[in-house]
Amino acid sequence: MTLPNGDSPPLDIYNEFFAVVHALEAASVPYCVVGGLAVSLLARPRATEDIDLLTLPESVEAAAEVIESVGYFESAQPWTFSQSGVTLRRFMKTLGRDYLIIDLMFRDSDDYRAIVSNAGRRQEEAGVVRLIARDDLIAMKRAAGRPQDLADIAALEATADAEPYSSSSRDGTDA
Numbered sequence: 401m402t403l404p405n406g407d408s409p410p411l412d413i414y415n416e417f418f419a420v421v422h423a424l425e426a427a428s429v430p431y432c433v434v435g436g437l438a439v440s441l442l443a444r445p446r447a448t449e450d451i452d453l454l455t456l457p458e459s460v461e462a463a464a465e466v467i468e469s470v471g472y473f474e475s476a477q478p479w480t481f482s483q484s485g486v487t488l489r490r491f492m493k494t495l496g497r498d499y500l501i502i503d504l505m506f507r508d509s510d511d512y513r514a515i516v517s518n519a520g521r522r523q524e525e526a527g528v529v530r531l532i533a534r535d536d537l538i539a540m541k542r543a544a545g546r547p548q549d550l551a552d553i554a555a556l557e558a559t560a561d562a563e564p565y566s567s568s569s570r571d572g573t574d575a
Contacts, residue, residue: 411500413500416470418526427466429459434505443558471493473491485507486506
């Protein structure tokens with residue numbers, strides 16, 4: 401489909417997210433959703449421009465192959481953050497002038513292995529999602545300490561006793 405101005409329609413993060421997650425599930429690759437999408441699923445919807453996933457070091461190649469199988473390409477050399485020791489592999493999908501990024505992260509440590517193994521399997525309208533535990537997400541965001549992370553922590557703590565947002569209704573209301 402082409403828009404009247406000749407552009408392609410934008411990539412839909414919701415559809416892309418579930419395409420990637422379905423593919424990871426089908427391939428039995430261990431992962432969990434972290435970052436802004438995890439905040440949206442655990443606390444409240446919030447804008448995000450990428451999909452952040454955490455996997456195990458021994459599963460990173462399998463995860464990369466799955467991500468590439470749904471139309472993404474590795475867009476940068478992997479890099480490791482000096483403070484956290486987390487390695488990030490960035491993937492991108494383009495459509496016309498639009499693009500979407502997936503950041504695949506891993507760290508070879510017991511605490512990060514525990515984060516992936518503690519992830520809950522959650523049934524959403526579009527399928528199963530392995531979602532980071534709320535306390536683990538708060539700890540990761542506290543360690544990062546950026547302004548958006550601090551705002552996310554406040555939202556996660558404020559909604560700790562509430563039912564998490566469900567994508568069964570994309571506007572945040574339950575059907």
